Structure formats: C-alpha cells, structure tokens
Amino acid sequence: MNDTFAPAGQKTKSDKGKLITARVISYIFLGFVTVLSLFSFYLLIINSTRSHAELQAGFTLVPHGNFLNNFLTAWNDTSLIAIPRGMLNSFIIAASTAILTTYFSAMTAYGIHVYDFKGKKFAFNFILIVMMIPTQVSAVGFVQLVNQIGLADTYWPLIIPSIAAPAVFFYMKQYIESSLPLEVVEAARVDGSNEFLTFNAIALPMLKPAIAVQVIFAFVASWNNFFTPALIINSKDKATLPIMISLLRSEINSKAGNLGEVYMMILLAIIPVVIVYIFLSKNIVQGVALGAVKG
Numbered sequence: 001m002n003d004t005f006a007p008a009g010q011k012t013k014s015d016k017g018k019l020i021t022a023r024v025i026s027y028i029f030l031g032f033v034t035v036l037s038l039f040s041f042y043l044l045i046i047n048s049t050r051s052h053a054e055l056q057a058g059f060t061l062v063p064h065g066n067f068l069n070n071f072l073t074a075w076n077d078t079s080l081i082a083i084p085r086g087m088l089n090s091f092i093i094a095a096s097t098a099i100l101t102t103y104f105s106a107m108t109a110y111g112i113h114v115y116d117f118k119g120k121k122f123a124f125n126f127i128l129i130v131m132m133i134p135t136q137v138s139a140v141g142f143v144q145l146v147n148q149i150g151l152a153d154t155y156w157p158l159i160i161p162s163i164a165a166p167a168v169f170f171y172m173k174q175y176i177e178s179s180l181p182l183e184v185v186e187a188a189r190v191d192g193s194n195e196f197l198t199f200n201a202i203a204l205p206m207l208k209p210a211i212a213v214q215v216i217f218a219f220v221a222s223w224n225n226f227f228t229p230a231l232i233i234n235s236k237d238k239a240t241l242p243i244m245i246s247l248l249r250s251e252i253n254s255k256a257g258n259l260g261e262v263y264m265m266i267l268l269a270i271i272p273v274v275i276v277y278i279f280l281s282k283n284i285v286q287g288v289a290l291g292a293v294k295g
Contacts, residue, residue, distance in 0.1 A: 044270075047263040055259045070264040077261065083244075083268060090240040091272060093155055093229070094222040097162040101218040102211050104163045109172035110203055114185050124173075131166035135227065143231050153234045162222070168214050175210040176203075212280040219276050223269075241269045 047055060049067040054060075075083050112124055146157045180203060188198040204211070226242035233239055239247075248262045 041270075044263060044267055048260065048267045050260055050263075052259045052261075055263070066260055067264075070258075070260040071268075073258060074261045074264040074268065083241075083265065085237065086239060086241045086244045087268070087272065089155075089238060090223055090242075090269075093158050093240060094219045096155075096159045097222040098215045098218040100159065101162045101165040101168050102214045105165050105168035105214070106172045106176075106204065106207055106211065107199060108169050109176050110180075110199055112173060113176045113180065114182065127166045127169055130164075131170060139227070139231060146232060152232060153238065154232075155238070157232050158222075158225075158229060162218070165218070168218065171214060172207070172210055175207060179210075180206055212282075216277055216280050220273050223273055241265070245269065 043061075046061060046063050048070055049063040049065065050060075051064070051066045051069070054064055054066070077083070108127075112120065142157070142161075146152050151157050184202060184206075185198060188202050193202070224242060225240075226246060229240045230243055230246070233243065245262065245265055248265060
C-alpha cells in the first residue's frame with residue numbers, strides 16, 4: 001500500500017523512520033550532556049589519585065597510585081583544621097540552614113496561599129522584589145550589623161537569616177497552588193484542627209516532594225557557600241570546608257602546599273552532598289515537575 005493512502009492513525013514507514021532518527025539523535029545528545037556533566041567529577045577522582053609532582057606534570061585520564069596517601073594526608077593534616085572537624089562545621093550550618101529555609105518558606109507560602117488578608121498581593125510582590133537583590137549588595141551592612149550585636153565568629157549569622165529565603169518561598173508557593181486544594185484546609189478546620197496543626201499534619205506531608213527538592217538545593221548551596229562564612233568566621237576551629245580548601249589553595253600558590261591534598265579534600269567535600277541527594281532523590285523529579293506547573 002502506498003504510504004500516501006495509509007489509514008488515519010497508522011504510522012507510515014517514513015514516519016517511523018523519522019521517529020527512530022529523532023530518538024537516536026536525542027539519545028546521542030543526552031549521552032553527550034551526561035558525559036560532559038560527569039567529566040569534571042571523573043577528573044576530580046583521577047586527580048585525587050595523583051601526587052603533587054604528577055599533577056604539575058600535566059593532564060591525564062589515567063588514575064595513579066597516590067589515592068590512599070592523599071587521603072591520609074588530607075584527613076590527618078592539622079596545620080589548618082582537621083577535615084572531620086571542618087565537615088562537622090559545614091554539616092551543622094548546612095543542615096540547620098536547609099531545615100529552617102524549607103520549613104519557614106513552606107509556612108510563608110502556605111499563609112499567602114490559604115489566607116485572604118489586606119496587603120496580601122503587596123506582601124507577595126515585596127518578597128519577589130527582595131529575591132532580586134544579590135547577597136553581595138548587602139554584605140557590608142550585614143557584617144557591620146553582625147559585629148555590632150556581637151555575633152561575629154559564630155554560626156548564628158549563617159543560620160538564622162536562612163529563615164527568609166524568597167526563592168524557596170516562590171518555589172513552594174507555586175507547588176502549593178498546584179497540589180494543595182483549599183478544600184482540604186477547610187475540611188480540617190471543620191473537623192476542629194487548629195491552623196498550626198493543619199499546616200504540620202496535613203499540608204507538610206502533601207508537600208513532601210517539594211520539600212525534598214528544596215532541602216537538597218538549600219543544603220548544597222549552604223555546604224558550598226564560601227562568601228558569607230569567609231566574612232563571618234575568623235577562628236580556624238570554626239572554619240567550613242570551602243574556607244579550608246581556599247586556604248590550602250593559597251598554600252599552593254605560595255609553593256608550600258600539596259595539590260593532591262587539595263583535590264582529595266574537594267572529593268571528600270562532595271561525598272556528604274551525594275549522600276543527601278541519594279536519600280532524597282526519589283522525590284526530586286516529582287517535586288521539580290509539579291513545582292513548575294501551576295494548577
């Protein structure tokens with residue numbers, strides 16, 4: 001039968017060929033993007049197996065035999081601060097930030113979505129305006145305030161401000177509009193549930209995918225944050241991993257450090273982020289997909 005007169009709904013040979021070609025091109029492109037994304041991580045692992053002299057010799061894709069030596073050197077190096085202590089410092093800040101950011105942003109988004117009050121639109125727009133202001137713009141005033149209230153060289157200025165996170169609020173607001181019907185809240189009120197219990201026992205479980213996404217994003221952002229901790233933290237025993245890596249990198253520039261140790265420290269710094277992602281990844285696709293669609 002001629003493809004031109006094929007029945008409606010039946011794919012012709014040319015259509016099938018085009019579909020196969022499109023799929024092959026898509027798979028090739030996705031494979032290329034995947035390799036490109038993982039290449040830097042692979043190169044990091046390779047460099048963590050090389051000595052300082054080998055790293056200075058040039059680029060290679062072949063692993064060497066200094067992985068254990070670099071690990072022991074980085075783990076036991078106390079010239080700045082031991083890695084276990086640095087990882088603990090970073091974890092305390094990152095975990096606290098992720099929890100506070102996600103919880104209070106969800107609560108704010110819930111309030112904006114559920115309640116009707118005067119100035120609701122203004123409050124929403126004001127939060128979005130604040131989202132447009134870069135952190136660097138207010139850094140000087142923030143440091144001056146921290147010094148005046150006596151919180152310099154503490155973790156509180158790195159944790160407490162995370163309660164106000166406009167970007168997380170906006171994401172949670174979009175997700176709530178698509179997944180939390182007002183009828184559910186009204187039914188809870190009829191059954192005698194107070195507002196705080198309704199949010200914690202009913203709304204939060206329905207927001208689990210979005211919460212998982214934002215916990216990952218907030219944890220990673222705080223874990224990798226160098227700018228703000230570098231302005232606040234002065235004591236070596238309170239330094240986070242990004243600060244430690246920066247100090248080690250400075251030693252390399254002064255020709256007094258071990259480049260293999262730096263790569264090993266970066267590799268160790270990535271491991272907790274990977275662990276957090278593994279535990280929460282089952283919800284990340286669902287959370288991103290639903291959070292991007294307004295119902």
